[in-house]
Amino acid sequence: MFDNFGEKIYNALIKGDRWLRFFEGFGKTLTISLGAILLGSIIGVIVALIKYNNKKFGKFNILNKICDVYLAVFRGTPVYVQLLIMYFIVFTNTEVMWTAIITFGINSGAYVAEIVRAGLESVDDGQIEAGCSLGLSKMQVMTHIVLPQAVRRALPPLCNEFIALIKETAIVGTIGVVDMTKVAAQIVARTYEPFVPYLFTAIMYLAIVLALTYLLKLLERRLAKSDRQ
Numbered sequence: 001m002f003d004n005f006g007e008k009i010y011n012a013l014i015k016g017d018r019w020l021r022f023f024e025g026f027g028k029t030l031t032i033s034l035g036a037i038l039l040g041s042i043i044g045v046i047v048a049l050i051k052y053n054n055k056k057f058g059k060f061n062i063l064n065k066i067c068d069v070y071l072a073v074f075r076g077t078p079v080y081v082q083l084l085i086m087y088f089i090v091f092t093n094t095e096v097m098w099t100a101i102i103t104f105g106i107n108s109g110a111y112v113a114e115i116v117r118a119g120l121e122s123v124d125d126g127q128i129e130a131g132c133s134l135g136l137s138k139m140q141v142m143t144h145i146v147l148p149q150a151v152r153r154a155l156p157p158l159c160n161e162f163i164a165l166i167k168e169t170a171i172v173g174t175i176g177v178v179d180m181t182k183v184a185a186q187i188v189a190r191t192y193e194p195f196v197p198y199l200f201t202a203i204m205y206l207a208i209v210l211a212l213t214y215l216l217k218l219l220e221r222r223l224a225k226s227d228r229q
Contacts, residue, residue, distance in 0.1 A: 005196075008191075008193050008195060008196045009196055011191045011193060011196075012187055012191060012193060012196035012197045012200065013196065013200065018187055021178075021183045021186075021187075022180060022183055022184075022200060022201075022204070024178070024183070025178055025179045025180040025181075025182060025183035025184075026180050026204055028097065028172075028177060028178065028179045028180075029166075029169055029170075029172075029179045029180050029204075029205075029208070030208065031097065031101075032097065032100045032101055032104065032169050032172060032177070032179070033104075033165065033166045033169055033208065035101035035105065036100075036101050036103075036104035036108055036165055036169070037105075037108065037162050037165060038105070039101065039102065039105025039106070039108075039109065040104070040105045040106070040107070040108030040109040040111075040112050040165065041109075041112055042109070043105065043106065043109030043110075043112070043113070044108070044109040044110070044111070044112025044113040044116055045112070045113075045116055047067045047070065047071070047109065047110075047113035047117075048112075048113045048114075048115075048116035048117040048119075048120060049116075049120075049142075050063050050064055050067050051064055051067055051113070051117050052117055052120045052121065055121075056128075057138065067113070070110065071113060071114065074106060074107050074109075074110035075110045075111065075114075079103070079104065079107045079168055079171075080171050080174070082103055082106075082107055083099075083100070083103045083104075083171065083172070083174070083175060084174070084175070086099050086102065087099050087103075087175040096172075096175050096176050096177050097177060099175065100169070100172045100175065100177055104165060104168065107165075107168075108161060108162075108165045111161050112158065112161060115154050115157045115158055115161060116150065116154050118154070118157075119149075119150035119151065119154030120146060120147075120150045122149075122150065123145070123146045123149050123150060127145050127146075128141055128145065128146065131144070131145045148223075151223065152220070152223045152224065155216060155219065155220045155223070156220070158216070159212070159213060162212060162216075163209050163212065163213070166205065166208055166209060166212070167205065167209075170205070173185065180201045180204055180205070181201055183197075183201075184197035184200070184201040185197075
C-alpha cells in the first residue's frame with residue numbers, strides 16, 4: 001500500500017493539476033451541503049411549528065396531515081432513491097446541482113422537523129401558561145419563551161443531522177455532479193491507484209465536518225452564555 005507513496009501522491013494530486021479538480025469538487029460538495037442545510041432548516045422549522053401548534057392549540061389540521069405524509073415519505077425511503085426520482089422524473093429539465101440541493105434539503109427537512117418538534121415539546125407547559133397569564137400573546141410566548149429553549153436543546157441532534165447530510169452528498173455523482181467523490185473515482189480510473197484519491201477525499205470531508213462541528217459548538221456556547229446572563 002505504501003510502496004512508492006510519493007509517486008502515488010504525484011499521480012493522484014500533482015500530475016495534470018489534479019488537485020485543482022479536487023478543490024472544484026470540494027466547492028460543489030460544499031455548495032450542495034450548505035444549500036441543503038439551509039433549505040432543510042427552513043422546511044424543518046416550518047413543519048415543526050405546524051405540528052407543535054396543532055398539538056398544543058388544535059390549529060392547522062389540514063397542514064398537519066400534509067406534514068405527516070411528508071415525514072412518512074421522506075423518512076421512510078432511502079435518500080438515494082429520492083435523488084433518482086427527483087433527477088429522472090420530477091426535475092428532468094433542472095440543473096443537476098439544484099436537483100441535488102432540493103432533494104437533500106427536502107430529505108433533511110423531515111429529520112430537522114422531528115428534532116425541532118422534540119425541542120419545542122421539551123419546554124414545560126407551565127412556562128407557556130405562565131406567559132399567557134402575564135398577558136403575552138401566543139406569538140410572544142413562542143418567540144420569547146419556547147423557541148430560545150427549544151433551539152438550545154435541539155442544537156446537538158441538529159449538528160448530528162447536518163453531519164450525516166454532508167456525508168450523504170457523496171452519492172450525487174450518480175446523477176452527474178462532479179463532486180469530490182466523483183473526482184476521486186475518475187482519478188482512480190486513470191491511475192488504477194485508489195488509496196491516495198479516496199484518502200484525500202476522506203480528509204476533505206472530515207475538514208468540512210470538523211468546521212461545522214466547531215461552528216455549532218460556538219453557537220451553543222453563545223446561547224448558553226446569553227441564557228445565564
